[in-house]
Amino acid sequence: MIDLRSDTLTRPTEAMRAAMAGAEVGDDVYGEDPTVAALEERVAGMFGHEAALFTPTGSMANVLAVASLVAPGQEVLCESSAHIARAELGAHGAISGITMRTWTHPRGQVDLGAIESMYAPDMGPFFVRTAAVSVENTHNFAGGTVLPLEDLRALRAWADTTGARIHLDGARLWNAHVATGTALADYGRIADVLAVCLSKGLGAPIGSLMVGSADAIAEARVRRKRMGGGMRQVGVLAAAGAYALDHHVERVADDHAHARLLGEALGLDPESVQTNIVVVERPDAPAFVAAAADQGVRIAAVGPRAVRLVTHLDVTRADADRAAAVLARLG
Numbered sequence: 001m002i003d004l005r006s007d008t009l010t011r012p013t014e015a016m017r018a019a020m021a022g023a024e025v026g027d028d029v030y031g032e033d034p035t036v037a038a039l040e041e042r043v044a045g046m047f048g049h050e051a052a053l054f055t056p057t058g059s060m061a062n063v064l065a066v067a068s069l070v071a072p073g074q075e076v077l078c079e080s081s082a083h084i085a086r087a088e089l090g091a092h093g094a095i096s097g098i099t100m101r102t103w104t105h106p107r108g109q110v111d112l113g114a115i116e117s118m119y120a121p122d123m124g125p126f127f128v129r130t131a132a133v134s135v136e137n138t139h140n141f142a143g144g145t146v147l148p149l150e151d152l153r154a155l156r157a158w159a160d161t162t163g164a165r166i167h168l169d170g171a172r173l174w175n176a177h178v179a180t181g182t183a184l185a186d187y188g189r190i191a192d193v194l195a196v197c198l199s200k201g202l203g204a205p206i207g208s209l210m211v212g213s214a215d216a217i218a219e220a221r222v223r224r225k226r227m228g229g230g231m232r233q234v235g236v237l238a239a240a241g242a243y244a245l246d247h248h249v250e251r252v253a254d255d256h257a258h259a260r261l262l263g264e265a266l267g268l269d270p271e272s273v274q275t276n277i278v279v280v281e282r283p284d285a286p287a288f289v290a291a292a293a294d295q296g297v298r299i300a301a302v303g304p305r306a307v308r309l310v311t312h313l314d315v316t317r318a319d320a321d322r323a324a325a326v327l328a329r330l331g
């Protein structure tokens with residue numbers, strides 16, 4: 001089976017496991033795990049922010065990050081197929097008391113005109129107050145699309161004049177960085193707070209970080225503990241993340257090349273496949289998924305007519321070629 005359902009399916013490599021086994025650890029709730037502290041400091045620095053917080057999941061990093069900008073009863077604006085809107089099971093409402101309004105863009109892009117027309121920081125006692133805008137780079141359900149730095153900078157400039165705050169869901173910001181050559185610090189500069197995952201294309205078994213100001217991270221550390229997310233000798237996991245940052249960032253370029261092969265086999269313009277995700281329309285997505293599985297290729301339906309394929313560390317060039325042949329035959 002060639003498994004293209006998600007880039008979360010990777011298993012830690014032998015070398016990553018060795019790094020985990022050798023990690024120096026302490027009780028991180030006491031602030032005494034040196035491996036976690038080093039990872040947090042390193043990742044904060046990569047994005048030009050003051051501090052970072054290690055979390056078990058990207059969803060928790062997003063919940064903590066958005067809650068650092070948006071108070072209960074306020075709203076965040078985002079694209080309608082954003083992970084925070086579709087794939088976090090309503091956590092921002094259920095846990096943080098936050099509502100959302102959305103704009104829709106087929107490629108998950110920033111629509112500043114739509115944002116400006118929705119933005120309502122204070123329209124009197126009848127309207128929900130907008131506190132923040134959230135953007136996702138790369139955009140998962142739009143097919144791993146990259147948000148151009150110019151658009152993010154325009155959003156930042158608008159936010160600076162209006163007082164809106166910006167959350168960046170950067171679960172796959174590494175892929176955007178490698179695909180475009182944009183410096184991580186340039187992405188960091190456009191956001192008040194961001195979330196990044198080590199457990200997607202980078203291949204760590206678990207782990208994400210929220211990145212932001214020292215104050216926001218101090219508050220998030222309290223909220224994380226309240227949510228039951230205070231972890232103890234978690235340096236063994238942070239070590240996997242540090243190993244992934246050392247060895248698995250630049251190689252995502254291979255995943256991008258493999259995704260272009262698959263996109264082409266499915267009849268897409270390969271140029272439209274920007275990173276490691278391919279989303280295509282098929283009249284009956286579940287039937288297409290089942291037919292691919294019969295031929296040894298596992299893919300996922302992400303809507304009744306939308307199919308998603310994701311390349312990652314455990315998919316070789318030979319796997320990609322074989323999967324492309326199967327998918328091309330299915331049509």
Ligand SMILES: *Cc1c(COP(=O)(O)O)cnc(C)c1O
Nearest residue numbers: 057058059060083136140169171
């Ligand atoms: C995977 C993902 C997350 C976080 O997911 P977890 O499974 O909770 O780690 C957040 N945002 C995007 C865009 C994602 O793809």
